[in-house]
Amino acid sequence: METNHRTRIAVIGAGAFGRNHLRVYRELEASTDVQLTAVVDASPEIRTAAAAQYSIPAFATVEELLAARLDLDAASVCVPTIHHAAVAQQLLAAGLDVLIEKPFAATLEEAEQTLAIARAHDRIVQIGHLERFNPAVTATLENLTQPMFFEAHRLSLFTPRSLDVDVVLDLMIHDLDIVLALARSEVASVHATGIPILSRKTDIANVRVEFHSGAVANFTASRVSTEQVRKLRLFQPHQYLSLDFARQELLTISVDPALAEQISNGYRPPATVPANHPTTGFDLQKLDLPRAEPLRLELEDFLASIRTRQQPRVPGEAGLAALALALRINAEIAAHHQRAGL
Incomplete structure (x- = not known):
């Protein structure tokens, strides 16, 4: 990644968790190279409100987001757990790094498939165990x-x-x-x-x-x-x-x-x-x-991993282990x- 390139981030899901990701990414724009670029949510009311608050484009689906060709680098996946794997796999296959809110996925098979896609595309997967x-x-x-x-x-x-x-x-x-x-x-x-x-x-x-x-x-x-x-x-x-x-x-x-x-x-x-x-x-x-604020530290760690291509503090494998035990x-x-x- 070029040193003058801002890390362009989308937030997928603007509910209880996603709203905090949107807020912290916007706060981090003053001290890091991140640029909050887009939001995705299935609810017209929620995505319209988020778009207005942060002055960013909003989309109803990941497909619409990717079709817009916004030159994204990464995304936070904050949708309900049952959708974690499907959303993350779409983003990884499109060449984006992802931070997936905990738990990693609904099943071990979904988590393992997600990691396999990440490895195939040389992408970073971080799991949102913010504690x-x-x-x-x-x-x-x-x-x-x-x-x-x-x-x-x-x-x-x-x-x-x-x-x-x-x-x-x-x-x-x-x-x-x-x-x-x-x-x-x-x-x-x-x-x-x-x-x-x-x-x-x-x-x-x-x-x-x-x-x-x-x-x-x-x-x-x-x-x-x-x-x-x-x-x-x-x-x-x-x-x-x-x-x-x-x-x-x-x-x-x-x-x-x-x-x-x-x-x-x-x-x-x-x-x-x-x-x-x-x-x-x-x-x-x-x-x-x-x-x-643990979430701020977590997102800073994610951004550092994107820039350096080093493993984050909570990589996908750690999320897989926690999910397996759960x-x-x-x-x-x-x-x-x-x-x-x-």
Whole structure:
């Protein structure tokens, strides 16, 4: 790509997710080489409103977009999950790089076909697991040693958004992707249960995943909760880390290995301790992290990949792995329903 060429982007789908992509791309025009070029949406009202707000042409279909010959470089795919693969494959075959909102696709076959087309056309596929760009996750990766236990909770109030998928593909998949990146091990076994509450699909689920490394992860996700919770805790030798995604905070509690050895041999620390430490020899830190909008960081990463032709932070293969685990969990939930006679 020529250095003076602006990266021309289209947003496919201008609903809840697409509106944010449109907004951030327009904001990034002031600091990067991106140019928000077009929008596609099947709804006449939605695409007309987006076209007026951003002064860009709007189209009803991807076919119309491609026929307009706008010299596009890439696109964000923000349509419902069932359309992810069809839309992305059209764009890839036309020579565009794509960022596909999570989950990657409705089936593994669709995701694998999409990756095959991307490889055939030497195109970039990035999956929109934007929690990977949360400053708390970035800080956790910097402090990672040998995580052995994870506890993830993602609870949300009920909304009619994303009812085309269940809670595993809607909410839990964020934490599945993050834990897969942190555990760095293949999944050995999955145990899961979940039930529908207000929709026809699973609205609350609890999952236990065991990895070949010996690590274990528990996941709870609900979209029928009375509170909003987005937290992940993990334990590794001599350290506990607690992430709050909403607050973009990371709390760490570390213990001196020498003290751990002494305690295992019967030593008990004194009762009087500094106010900010749980006990002598324990180091509690709340990291001072710069706040940032994960979507902005995600789109900046996508644009950098387009320019450099390097893999993005969340390539298609990572999205495929998260999707595979999510679908495996759903199969376990279905099997549990059958055993329980639900």
